[in-house]
Structure formats: structure tokens, C-alpha cells
Amino acid sequence: MTTGHSDQNENNTSIRATESTKQNCNETVMLDNVKICGYSFELLMFHTLDRKDWCNVTSLLRQYSFFSSCTENVTIYAGCFWPNPIVEGFIIGIHKKFFSNCTYIAETMPEDPPxxxxxxxxxxxxxxxxxxxxxxxxxxxxxxxxx
The missing domain is CATH 1.20.5 (Single alpha-helices involved in coiled-coils or other helix-helix interfaces)
Structure with missing residues (x-):
């Protein structure tokens, strides 16, 4: 019986921690800083890559990694969870802007032999x-x- 009681206390503590994090989340600061990450990503994309390389994952890996870690850091700095719906919406917007014309070229699967x-x-x-x-x-x- 005592284990059930301690489990309940741990659950209550984690629920309170989750609620306090939600209360400490400053969405305005987060969104403003995420926009700065997006602006930095745009500058990197326009000034370090040709448009023809925007769909080449190996050539934009460094820029996208910087953008991803930037959004994660500013979201955590604002006291919010990462990822969250606001940041995901912003990232989807970046994807639509830069990668909407990229098509996935599937590798051809080998055919069965006769x-x-x-x-x-x-x-x-x-x-x-x-x-x-x-x-x-x-x-x-x-x-x-x-x-």
C-alpha cells in the first residue's frame, strides 16, 4: 500500500511540474525569438547556398541543424516545451517557403527475378x-x- 501512495505523490509532483512549466511559458518571447531563428536561416540559405542546392539535404544540413537547435534553445529559454504547436507551425512555414518545390525522388526498388x-x-x-x-x-x- 505504501508503494501506491508514493507513486501517487510522484504523479502529483510531475503534474505540478508540468503545470508550472506551462505557466512559465512566455509564448510572446518564444515566438519573437523563433522568428529571429527563421530570419537567420533565411540569410544562411540565401547567402551560402544556390537555389539549386536547396533540395539537396547534404548541402543544407549545417544550416538546417543550426535552425533546429536555435528554435529548440529559444523555446526552452522562454520556458516552453519543444517542440510545441506554435513552433511546429513556424517550422512548417519555413518548410513551405524553402522546400515546397522539392520532390522526393524515391530510389527505384529492385524487381523480383523471373x-x-x-x-x-x-x-x-x-x-x-x-x-x-x-x-x-x-x-x-x-x-x-x-x-
Missing amino acids: DKILSILLLIPVLLTAAMIALVVWCSRRSDILV
Whole structure:
């Protein structure tokens, strides 16, 4: 019974911590600072990358990583959770602005081989297994060879 009581106290403490964090969240400060992160990201995108490289993940990784960590830091600084719906909406706006023309080029999946080749590839291990079993049985019956 005492464990149930301590679990309840821990749950109440975590609920109070969550509520106090919500009360300490300054959304105005958070949104203003997140806009600064967006502005910095725009400057980095326009001045360090050609437009043709905006859809190349490897070339914009540094800029996007900076933007992501910036939004996380200013959100936590404002006393808010990260991610949250406000910041997510802002990030979606950035994605629409910079990456709306990017198309995902799926890697072509290899096709299955023709049925004849597939059948052969499946039968080889089955036949080898059967042959090995037959060899073990044959050798075990002819114990005079092993002696």
C-alpha cells in the first residue's frame, strides 16, 4: 500500500511540474525569438547556398541543424516545451517557403527475378539440405566405415 501512495505523490509532483512549466511559458518571447531563428536561416540559405542546392539535404544540413537547435534553445529559454504547436507551425512555414518545390525522388526498388530463376534459387538450399540429411543417415548406417 505504501508503494501506491508514493507513486501517487510522484504523479502529483510531475503534474505540478508540468503545470508550472506551462505557466512559465512566455509564448510572446518564444515566438519573437523563433522568428529571429527563421530570419537567420533565411540569410544562411540565401547567402551560402544556390537555389539549386536547396533540395539537396547534404548541402543544407549545417544550416538546417543550426535552425533546429536555435528554435529548440529559444523555446526552452522562454520556458516552453519543444517542440510545441506554435513552433511546429513556424517550422512548417519555413518548410513551405524553402522546400515546397522539392520532390522526393524515391530510389527505384529492385524487381523480383523471373519465376524460373526464383524457383531455382529457392530449390538449391532445399535440395542441399535434403542431400546433407541423406548423407548423415547413410554415414550413420555404415558405421563400419568410420571405425
